[in-house]
Amino acid sequence: MGIMRKRGLPLVSFVALAAFAGLLVSNIGTTYVQKRTFQSSDFNAFAKDQSSPLAGMNFSKPKDVWSKDGILRTSLVAAFHSGKVDGQPVTAMLYNGSLPGPTLHVYPGDRIELNLINNLNESTNLHFHGFHVSPANNSDNVLLEIPPGKTQHYTVDIPIDHPIGTDWYHPHLHHFTYPQVSAGLSGLLIVEGLQKLLPKPLQNITTQNIAMRDFPFDQLYVYTHNSIVPLSNTNTGHERLTVNGEVNPTINITSGETQLWRLANIGPENWLHVRSPFPGQPFHVIAQDGYPVWQVWSNDTLNIPSGSRFDVLVTATGNGSIPFTTVKNSSYTDPYDNLIAIVNVQGNLEAVEHVNVIPTTLPYLKKDLNNATIAAHRVINFSSNDRDWIYGLNNKTFNPNRIAEKFKLGTVEEWKLVNLDKLPIGFDHPFHIHTNDFQVMSINGRPYHAHGLQDTVNVPVGGNVVVRIPFNDYVGISVYHCHLLFHEDYGMMNAFEIVK
Ligand SMILES: [Cu+2]
Numbered sequence: 001m002g003i004m005r006k007r008g009l010p011l012v013s014f015v016a017l018a019a020f021a022g023l024l025v026s027n028i029g030t031t032y033v034q035k036r037t038f039q040s041s042d043f044n045a046f047a048k049d050q051s052s053p054l055a056g057m058n059f060s061k062p063k064d065v066w067s068k069d070g071i072l073r074t075s076l077v078a079a080f081h082s083g084k085v086d087g088q089p090v091t092a093m094l095y096n097g098s099l100p101g102p103t104l105h106v107y108p109g110d111r112i113e114l115n116l117i118n119n120l121n122e123s124t125n126l127h128f129h130g131f132h133v134s135p136a137n138n139s140d141n142v143l144l145e146i147p148p149g150k151t152q153h154y155t156v157d158i159p160i161d162h163p164i165g166t167d168w169y170h171p172h173l174h175h176f177t178y179p180q181v182s183a184g185l186s187g188l189l190i191v192e193g194l195q196k197l198l199p200k201p202l203q204n205i206t207t208q209n210i211a212m213r214d215f216p217f218d219q220l221y222v223y224t225h226n227s228i229v230p231l232s233n234t235n236t237g238h239e240r241l242t243v244n245g246e247v248n249p250t251i252n253i254t255s256g257e258t259q260l261w262r263l264a265n266i267g268p269e270n271w272l273h274v275r276s277p278f279p280g281q282p283f284h285v286i287a288q289d290g291y292p293v294w295q296v297w298s299n300d301t302l303n304i305p306s307g308s309r310f311d312v313l314v315t316a317t318g319n320g321s322i323p324f325t326t327v328k329n330s331s332y333t334d335p336y337d338n339l340i341a342i343v344n345v346q347g348n349l350e351a352v353e354h355v356n357v358i359p360t361t362l363p364y365l366k367k368d369l370n371n372a373t374i375a376a377h378r379v380i381n382f383s384s385n386d387r388d389w390i391y392g393l394n395n396k397t398f399n400p401n402r403i404a405e406k407f408k409l410g411t412v413e414e415w416k417l418v419n420l421d422k423l424p425i426g427f428d429h430p431f432h433i434h435t436n437d438f439q440v441m442s443i444n445g446r447p448y449h450a451h452g453l454q455d456t457v458n459v460p461v462g463g464n465v466v467v468r469i470p471f472n473d474y475v476g477i478s479v480y481h482c483h484l485l486f487h488e489d490y491g492m493m494n495a496f497e498i499v500k
Helices: 014-027 040-044 177-182 220-224 351-356 485-489
Strands: 064-066 071-085 088-095 103-106 111-118 127-129 151-157 165-170 187-191 207-215 240-243 250-254 258-265 272-275 283-288 291-299 301-304 309-315 320-325 339-346 374-385 390-393 403-408 412-419 429-433 439-443 456-459 464-470 476-482 493-499
Touching: 064 071, 071 103, 165 177, 165 258, 165 283, 165 309, 177 485, 187 207, 187 258, 207 339, 240 339, 258 272, 258 283, 258 301, 272 320, 283 301, 301 309, 374 403, 374 429, 412 456, 429 464, 456 464, 476 485
Parallel strands: 064 103, 071 111, 103 187, 207 258, 250 339, 374 412, 403 493
Antiparallel strands: 071 088, 111 151, 127 165, 165 187, 207 240, 258 309, 272 301, 283 291, 283 309, 320 339, 374 390, 412 464, 429 456, 429 476, 439 464, 476 493
């Protein structure tokens, strides 16, 4: 297991970090940055809540919470929890004591009634990543700030025609997103119904939620928080790639069986370039970023940036214990471990039967924007200054009070996302926009034949991506940003307004 500097983080010394921590508080004295001190009691207050110890990790397992009669009524309590990774003590920020937070299941047309109870010693809030819902009031509003000790009630109306697939939730308070997600605050949010789009023999297949993230993540967390007490005992050789909070879990499948795997990168930064564990059996992608594809496509590997999700069908071959691993990207973008899980293949079903029914299309509304009327063309430049931790869009850093652009409801725009960074020190920036999904039109000038809409796309270093974004159904203020959350926290985000 290699311990490496994360790609999104600059190479700076501890002295510079400490100096910056001071600078942060004195220069950015807005409501968004608070000086805090930690006490040892913060770390143990909720330790007693823990149950169901897992191998190598003793945080609780995520519970499944389902909507009932059209309403998902639940509470998320954000708090410190003590636990262990590889037997080493680690302090985490968790929802309801579990790593990751509870898995929330909803249906199109449902309403979410959710209390976010902030038992941290700093402000937080909540983002419903991948949701096409109102960004206003107490819906998917990332400009809300919930102070420590306070409760915020969220009401989210999910439209009846909402796309179905795997989404997720996490804090999104500017300057706090990276450290809070790094410390453990994220969970799956599944819009149910995907199996119903499959051919009959596949409608009841076994589903595996595979929520992946490095944990604990990076000591820099401590310094961005101006804390003298290390929160996460990181860079000690005990950082691991976790799946549903477990280190190297077992996934059971029968030889010849087809399963639905919900692959989700719910970590703050790294790319997870995953490879099908079954030779000759690629991943068949049926939804990307919580959006069913128009055309099922297949590949042996999928490079999943932070924030992205792929719902795939996969058919087991072989027998015994097969490692499910990542492909090596580079020392900067890889997770801590290459091993994701062990797939335990047992018995023998007739493989051919299942493989034959893998669909080529899904009965889902195609919203191809190829022939859309374009209301405006824009260029968004991404640029990094690692020395000073300044990450900008069109040479500006995020200001919650500055509306960078206004878009007209009901129109489609075409944006060229340009990554001005250069190798060897530059890096890719995964672009993510809230409220509306987009269609990728080209990557580095080469036409891209989209299989559906998505909410996150990797903008390669020195390259560009052209996307078309429809502004449908909702007015209000929302944001787009780089999904290396460290970059987002240090400026690479814009607020925009959708107007009538
Ligand atoms: Cu970035």
